[in-house]
Amino acid sequence: MAGDFDFQIGSWRVWHRRLKMRLADCNEWEEFDGTCDMRPILGGDGNIEDNVLHIASGSYRAVALRSFDPVQKSWAIWWLDARSPHSLDVPVIGRFEDGVGHFYADDRFDGQPIRLRFIWSRTNSASPRWEQAMSADDGATWEVNWTMDFTRA
Template sequence: MPTPGSADIGPSAANDFDFFIGNWRVQHRRLKQRLLACQEWEAFEGSSAAQKVLGGQGNLDDNLLCMAEGAYRAVTLRSFDAASGLWSIWWLDGRHPGRLDVPVVGGFSDASGERIGLFYADDTLNGQAIRVRFLWTPRSELGQPRWEQAFSVDGGLSWESNWVMDFSRLDAAPGLEPCL
């Protein structure tokens, strides 16, 4: 069952993330401070390598984030629940290996003729209750998917987008591109 505020989620399938399987160069843009009316963005590069797991009912991507203060690794785990038709997505930051983020839950639907994925969770940031939204836009015609993260402090009435990742496919052998 979709989470509150996610009525726009349609039925999904285990192959929803097939567009993302492979190797990617990533262009990141992230707000320097979240939920503080900050307008200053930082840009950095990275790479990602995604593969199917769980017999095709999930996928995993290994990420290298090349930030100015130093590179770090992270993992995204996604699993599909065929009974509910929903995906769960977890983030594990290599800088905090004992802490798995609260999963966002949702799926894909066709909105305005374009297939998009919407995923939601309730979490906290600095002790404040927030709503989290992930937006996946496969942009299949371009072959350049986009992921966006946004937070809400009013239950989803308004959102602050705080992280955008634009992906470009790498033809190289499996593995992550080193930080330059």
């Protein structure tokens, strides 16, 4: 539904945990903080999430842009990284069921085809979580490579 992301409206502190290398049997994680401000757009049928990420090499900004299709009853989510300002990532498409959102896309990583998955969980709590995973075997196995834990600012 169009209000699926209402839990995230407002300002947040974000704790990021990200694999240092993806799809490389890496078990070494980097952790860093950030902030996020989310607001509705498109009369409530979309939203924009403005992020500041404080990684070791220097802070940067990125946005998640989301839009709801009421006919398909699904969301599309795009990621725009200020370090590549003319390149939108492929959208992940999906929906929420029982407060958990699952979103998928076919993409490429290091020139190879992959499946991409976002999961939004704990949406009815004070600390929602987002995670990203990739699959190099068409979804048979998944590598979670980035999590974001949100707390109200």
